[in-house]
Amino acid sequence: MNNRIEWIDALKGFAILTVVIGHCADGILSAGMYSQYKFELQALYDAIYSFHMPLFFIVSGFVFWLSKSYNKYKSKVLDFVIVYLIWDFLTWLVKFLLGAKVNKQVGFEELLGIFYHPIAPMWYLYVLIIFYLIFSVLNIKKVTFPVVALCGVVAITSKIMNLNIGVINQLLYHAYFFIMGVYCSNKIIYEAKNTACLYVLYGFGVQYISVL
Template sequence: MKSKRIEWIDFGKGFTILMVVLGHVVLGLFESRKFENSNTVLLFLTQVFYLFHIPVFYALSGFFFKPVVDLKKFWNYFKQKTIILGVPYLFYSVLQFILQTIGGESVRNAASLADLLQIYKTPLSVSWYLYVLWWIYLVVGLISIRVKSYNQLFLISLFAYILSLFFPVNIYIIQKVLLWSFFFIFGYWLKKSGLTMFLLEQWKWITSLSIGVIIMFLIFWQQSSPSFYISYDTPGLWGLIFSVSVVLAFTCYPILNNFKRFGTYFSKIGRNSLVIYLLHAPIVSITRIILLKLNISNIYVHLILGLLLGWYGSLFILYLIKKVSYVDFVFYPMKYLKKKTE
C-alpha cells in the first residue's frame, strides 16, 4: 500500500528546486568572471539562494526518515537507497563527463577520465548532493538501529553539526556527513516533535522573525567584504544561518501550498525534483557557454535565458523521458526493480 503524499512537502521540493536552478544560473555567471561590473550583485544573489536551498532539501528528505529496525532490515534499506540514489548518480556522472569532453576548452574545470573513475570518493559537480545523501542514509540508518528516539538522534546530529562548524575534518565525506546529517535529522525531528504544527499555527511571527534574522545576517555578511558564498564544506560560524532557512521553509511552505494554482504547479514539479536537479545543471552551463560564444554579454539576457532554458528545458526532457518505457530507469530505477528487491 502506497503512503499518502504530503502535498506541502512536494510543493517544498518543487519550489526549492526552482531556487536551485536560479542559484546555479547566478553562480555560473559569477564564476565565469565575464561580468565584473556585476560581480558584487551576483555574489549577493548567489548567497541568498545558497543559504536556503540545499539545507532545506536535506531537511525535506529527512522528513520521511524512519529508524531501521535491525541489521537484517538494514540490508534491504541499504540496497534500496543504493539503487534509488546510485543509478541516477552514475548516470549524471557519465553524462557530465561526456558533455564536458565535448565542450573541450569552453568548459571550466572539466572532469577527466580519472575524475570519472573516482566518483566513488569524489562526486562530480551537483551530483555531490546525491552522494552525500546516500552516505547520510547509511550512517543515520546504522545509528538508528540502536538509537530510536528522535530527540536523541537530533542531539547526536546537533553535536556532529557543531563539530563540523568549529572543528572541521579534512576528509571530504566525513565533514559532509557531519555537517549535512543535522539538516536531514532536523526535518525528521520537526515532524516527530510536532513542531511543524506549531510553526504552522504561529506562522506570521515566525516568518517575520526568520526573515528578519536572515536580512540581518546578509547585511552583516555583505559588510565583511566576502569573496565567495558560505562554504558548503567548512562554513564555520556562518553555517548557523542555514537552520534559520529550514525553519522559514517549514513555516511558509504549508501556507504557500494553499494558493491553488501556485501550490498545485510546484507540487507536481516536486514529485520530479531529483530529475530537474540533475538535468538543469548541464542545460544552464551549455546556455551560458553558447551565449558567451555568440558574444552576448548582457547579464539580463543570460539570467532570463539561463533560467527559462534550465527550467523548461528540464521539464521538456522529463516529459520526453516519461513517454518512452524504461528510458526513465536512470531516474526512477525502483519503478522497475521494486518487485525484485522486496
C-alpha cells in the same frame, strides 16, 4: 489513493528552483560574465547558498521517516545509486568534451573518482545514499533532541575546522539537517505542527551560525 503532501511537494519544488538559480549564478560568477551585475549575482548566490542544501536535507530526512523508507531502503538505495552513477557520468562527459570551455575541467581521474569523490553537483545524492544506509542498517527510526543537538555541535565544529577530507565534510555537516528532518517528522505526527516549525527554525540557526 493519493497520499502526497502538497506543502512538502511545494517545498521540494522551491528547493529545486533555488538550486538551479544558485548554480546558474555560481557559473556566471566563476566565468567572470556580466561583470556589471557582479554585486547583484553575488548577493543572490550568498542568499541561496545560506539555506538551500540544509533545506534539501531537512526535507529528505522528513520524507525518509514519514514514508517509512527505512523498511524499503534496499530498493530506494539502488534507485539512488543508479541515478547517481548515470548523472555523475553524464556530468563528467559533458565537462570532459567541452574541455577548456568549462569552469572546472575534468579528466579520467575524476571519472574513476566518482565512487569516492563525486563531481560537485552530484555530492548530494552520494551523501543521501550514505544517510539512508546508516539509518536503515542501524534501524534508527526515531531520534531524541539531545542527539539532534550533538549533531548540531558536530556540524558547526566541522565548518569551523574546515578539514580537507572530501565528501566526509559534507557528511559531518549535513547529517545534522537530515536528522533534524527526521525529528521534525516525528513532531508533526505526534505533536503540533507549530512545534515542528520551531524546530525547523532552530535547525537553520546552526546553518547561520556556521556561515558567520
